Amino acid sequence: EAGVVQSPRYKIIEKKQPVAFWCNPISGHNTLYWYLQNLGQGPELLIRYENEEAVDDSQLPKDRFSAERLKGVDSTLKIQPAELGDSAVYLCASSLGDRGTGELFFGEGSRLTVL
Protein backbone atom coordinates (compact mmCIF):
# COMPACT_ATOMS: atom_id res chain seq x y z
CA GLU A 1 0.00 0.00 0.00
CA ALA A 2 1.39 3.38 -0.99
CA GLY A 3 1.92 5.86 1.78
CA VAL A 4 1.29 9.60 1.84
CA VAL A 5 3.14 11.20 -1.05
CA GLN A 6 4.41 14.75 -0.95
CA SER A 7 6.26 16.89 -3.45
CA PRO A 8 8.60 18.55 -3.78
CA ARG A 9 10.85 17.15 -1.05
CA TYR A 10 12.99 20.27 -1.07
CA LYS A 11 12.37 23.80 -2.28
CA ILE A 12 14.62 26.86 -2.12
CA ILE A 13 13.14 30.21 -3.04
CA GLU A 14 13.79 33.88 -2.48
CA LYS A 15 11.54 35.86 -0.18
CA LYS A 16 8.40 37.29 -1.74
CA GLN A 17 8.25 34.41 -4.23
CA PRO A 18 5.28 32.03 -4.25
CA VAL A 19 5.58 28.32 -3.49
CA ALA A 20 3.22 25.37 -3.59
CA PHE A 21 3.31 21.94 -2.01
CA TRP A 22 1.32 18.93 -3.12
CA CYS A 23 0.07 15.96 -1.14
CA ASN A 24 -1.60 12.72 -2.14
CA PRO A 25 -3.03 10.87 0.88
CA ILE A 26 -3.42 7.15 1.37
CA SER A 27 -6.24 5.81 -0.74
CA GLY A 28 -9.50 5.76 1.18
CA HIS A 29 -8.38 8.25 3.83
CA ASN A 30 -10.98 10.98 3.93
CA THR A 31 -9.17 13.17 6.45
CA LEU A 32 -6.12 15.14 5.36
CA TYR A 33 -3.89 17.39 7.45
CA TRP A 34 -1.19 19.93 6.78
CA TYR A 35 1.30 20.42 9.60
CA LEU A 36 4.18 22.87 9.97
CA GLN A 37 7.36 21.71 11.65
CA ASN A 38 9.95 24.28 12.61
CA LEU A 39 13.48 23.22 13.47
CA GLY A 40 13.61 21.71 16.95
CA GLN A 41 9.86 21.78 17.36
CA GLY A 42 7.02 19.33 17.06
CA PRO A 43 4.54 19.48 14.19
CA GLU A 44 1.79 22.11 14.48
CA LEU A 45 -1.52 21.77 12.70
CA LEU A 46 -2.21 24.28 9.93
CA ILE A 47 -5.39 22.89 8.43
CA ARG A 48 -7.53 19.75 8.49
CA TYR A 49 -9.85 18.54 5.76
CA GLU A 50 -12.76 16.13 5.97
CA ASN A 51 -13.13 15.17 2.31
CA GLU A 52 -13.10 18.51 0.49
CA GLU A 53 -14.22 20.60 3.45
CA ALA A 54 -11.72 22.49 5.61
CA VAL A 55 -13.04 21.75 9.10
CA ASP A 56 -10.21 23.32 11.09
CA ASP A 57 -8.12 26.11 9.58
CA SER A 58 -7.81 28.25 12.69
CA GLN A 59 -4.00 28.02 12.68
CA LEU A 60 -3.55 28.81 8.98
CA PRO A 61 -2.15 32.35 8.41
CA LYS A 62 -4.73 33.31 5.83
CA ASP A 63 -3.02 36.48 4.68
CA ARG A 64 -0.39 34.49 2.82
CA PHE A 65 -1.28 30.81 3.13
CA SER A 66 -4.01 29.01 1.24
CA ALA A 67 -4.94 25.39 0.77
CA GLU A 68 -7.35 23.41 -1.31
CA ARG A 69 -8.60 19.87 -1.68
CA LEU A 70 -10.98 20.25 -4.57
CA LYS A 71 -11.99 16.65 -5.21
CA GLY A 72 -11.50 15.39 -1.68
CA VAL A 73 -8.35 13.47 -2.58
CA ASP A 74 -5.07 15.28 -3.15
CA SER A 75 -4.34 18.69 -1.71
CA THR A 76 -2.20 21.74 -2.37
CA LEU A 77 -0.78 24.17 0.15
CA LYS A 78 0.35 27.54 -1.18
CA ILE A 79 2.34 30.39 0.29
CA GLN A 80 2.29 33.74 -1.46
CA PRO A 81 4.43 35.67 -0.86
CA ALA A 82 6.92 33.64 1.16
CA GLU A 83 8.79 35.24 4.06
CA LEU A 84 12.06 34.27 5.69
CA GLY A 85 10.20 32.89 8.71
CA ASP A 86 8.34 30.40 6.53
CA SER A 87 11.47 28.24 6.27
CA ALA A 88 10.34 24.94 7.77
CA VAL A 89 9.16 21.45 6.90
CA TYR A 90 5.58 21.18 5.71
CA LEU A 91 4.09 17.80 6.58
CA CYS A 92 1.02 16.22 5.11
CA ALA A 93 -0.82 13.44 6.92
CA SER A 94 -3.97 11.45 6.35
CA SER A 95 -6.26 9.27 8.42
CA LEU A 96 -9.53 7.40 8.30
CA GLY A 97 -11.09 10.10 10.48
CA ASP A 98 -14.13 8.90 12.42
CA ARG A 99 -13.77 5.46 10.88
CA GLY A 100 -10.26 5.02 12.21
CA THR A 101 -8.27 4.70 15.40
CA GLY A 102 -6.90 8.22 15.55
CA GLU A 103 -3.61 7.26 13.94
CA LEU A 104 -2.22 9.74 11.45
CA PHE A 105 -0.01 8.60 8.58
CA PHE A 106 2.60 11.13 7.56
CA GLY A 107 4.41 11.87 4.35
CA GLU A 108 8.12 12.61 4.22
CA GLY A 109 7.55 16.33 4.23
CA SER A 110 8.50 19.25 2.01
CA ARG A 111 11.45 21.24 3.31
CA LEU A 112 11.22 24.91 2.40
CA THR A 113 14.16 27.30 2.57
CA VAL A 114 13.42 30.98 2.00
CA LEU A 115 16.48 33.14 1.25
Next chain:
Amino acid sequence: AQSVSQHNHHVILSEAASLELGCNYSYGGTVNLFWYVQYPGQHLQLLLKYFSGDPLVKGIKGFEAEFIKSKFSFNLRKPSVQWSDTAEYFCAVNARGTDKLIFGTGTRLQVFP
Protein backbone atom coordinates in the same frame (compact mmCIF):
# COMPACT_ATOMS: atom_id res chain seq x y z
CA ALA B 1 -6.17 24.20 25.60
CA GLN B 2 -4.28 20.97 25.26
CA SER B 3 -0.51 20.94 25.49
CA VAL B 4 2.22 18.32 25.58
CA SER B 5 5.57 18.65 27.36
CA GLN B 6 8.65 16.62 26.64
CA HIS B 7 11.32 17.61 29.12
CA ASN B 8 14.21 15.68 27.60
CA HIS B 9 15.30 17.56 24.50
CA HIS B 10 18.43 15.56 23.75
CA VAL B 11 19.39 12.18 25.18
CA ILE B 12 22.67 10.41 24.53
CA LEU B 13 23.08 6.74 25.45
CA SER B 14 25.36 3.84 24.81
CA GLU B 15 23.99 0.66 23.30
CA ALA B 16 22.30 -1.65 25.82
CA ALA B 17 21.47 1.23 28.17
CA SER B 18 17.90 1.61 29.33
CA LEU B 19 15.75 4.43 28.03
CA GLU B 20 12.94 6.46 29.51
CA LEU B 21 11.59 9.56 27.79
CA GLY B 22 9.18 11.75 29.68
CA CYS B 23 5.87 13.03 28.35
CA ASN B 24 3.27 15.04 30.24
CA TYR B 25 0.08 16.46 28.84
CA SER B 26 -2.37 19.07 29.92
CA TYR B 27 -6.04 18.37 29.29
CA GLY B 28 -8.97 17.83 31.60
CA GLY B 29 -10.90 15.30 29.57
CA THR B 30 -10.34 11.84 28.13
CA VAL B 31 -7.43 11.59 25.74
CA ASN B 32 -5.76 9.28 23.29
CA LEU B 33 -1.97 9.17 23.58
CA PHE B 34 0.66 8.43 20.97
CA TRP B 35 4.38 8.17 20.50
CA TYR B 36 5.71 8.82 17.01
CA VAL B 37 9.28 8.28 15.85
CA GLN B 38 11.19 9.93 13.05
CA TYR B 39 14.34 8.12 11.93
CA PRO B 40 16.95 10.22 10.10
CA GLY B 41 15.68 11.08 6.63
CA GLN B 42 12.38 9.29 7.10
CA HIS B 43 8.80 10.26 7.78
CA LEU B 44 7.06 10.27 11.13
CA GLN B 45 5.69 6.86 12.00
CA LEU B 46 3.63 5.50 14.84
CA LEU B 47 5.55 3.74 17.61
CA LEU B 48 2.64 2.98 19.92
CA LYS B 49 -0.70 4.32 21.08
CA TYR B 50 -3.03 4.21 24.07
CA PHE B 51 -6.79 4.54 23.84
CA SER B 52 -8.13 2.63 26.83
CA GLY B 53 -7.64 -0.53 28.88
CA ASP B 54 -4.27 -1.73 30.13
CA PRO B 55 -2.23 1.41 30.83
CA LEU B 56 0.97 -0.37 29.83
CA VAL B 57 1.10 -0.52 26.05
CA LYS B 58 3.66 -2.22 23.89
CA GLY B 59 4.74 -0.95 20.52
CA ILE B 60 7.12 -1.87 17.77
CA LYS B 61 10.83 -2.59 18.23
CA GLY B 62 10.59 -3.38 21.94
CA PHE B 63 9.24 -0.01 23.03
CA GLU B 64 6.55 0.36 25.67
CA ALA B 65 4.80 3.23 27.40
CA GLU B 66 2.82 3.56 30.57
CA PHE B 67 -0.17 5.84 30.98
CA ILE B 68 -0.42 7.22 34.51
CA LYS B 69 -3.64 9.18 34.63
CA SER B 70 -3.00 10.78 38.02
CA LYS B 71 0.26 12.22 36.74
CA PHE B 72 -0.98 13.09 33.23
CA SER B 73 2.04 11.21 31.96
CA PHE B 74 2.79 8.78 29.15
CA ASN B 75 6.49 7.96 29.41
CA LEU B 76 8.24 5.90 26.77
CA ARG B 77 10.61 3.10 27.80
CA LYS B 78 12.92 0.55 26.32
CA PRO B 79 15.07 -1.77 28.47
CA SER B 80 18.03 -1.93 26.09
CA VAL B 81 18.54 0.53 23.24
CA GLN B 82 20.29 -0.17 19.98
CA TRP B 83 22.22 2.09 17.63
CA SER B 84 19.28 1.83 15.21
CA ASP B 85 17.04 3.56 17.78
CA THR B 86 18.79 6.84 17.02
CA ALA B 87 15.90 9.09 16.02
CA GLU B 88 13.62 11.86 17.16
CA TYR B 89 10.69 10.84 19.34
CA PHE B 90 7.46 12.80 19.61
CA CYS B 91 4.70 12.40 22.15
CA ALA B 92 1.24 13.44 20.97
CA VAL B 93 -2.28 13.65 22.36
CA ASN B 94 -5.76 14.20 21.06
CA ALA B 95 -8.98 14.66 22.92
CA ARG B 96 -11.15 11.55 22.68
CA GLY B 97 -13.46 11.88 19.69
CA THR B 98 -11.36 14.44 17.85
CA ASP B 99 -8.69 14.19 15.19
CA LYS B 100 -6.66 17.19 16.29
CA LEU B 101 -3.30 15.78 17.31
CA ILE B 102 -1.12 17.99 19.52
CA PHE B 103 2.59 17.19 19.50
CA GLY B 104 5.33 17.79 22.03
CA THR B 105 8.58 19.43 20.95
CA GLY B 106 10.33 16.10 20.55
CA THR B 107 13.34 14.35 22.06
CA ARG B 108 16.41 13.62 20.00
CA LEU B 109 17.93 10.29 20.97
CA GLN B 110 21.47 9.43 19.98
CA VAL B 111 22.72 5.92 20.67
CA PHE B 112 26.42 5.22 20.35
CA PRO B 113 27.79 1.72 19.76
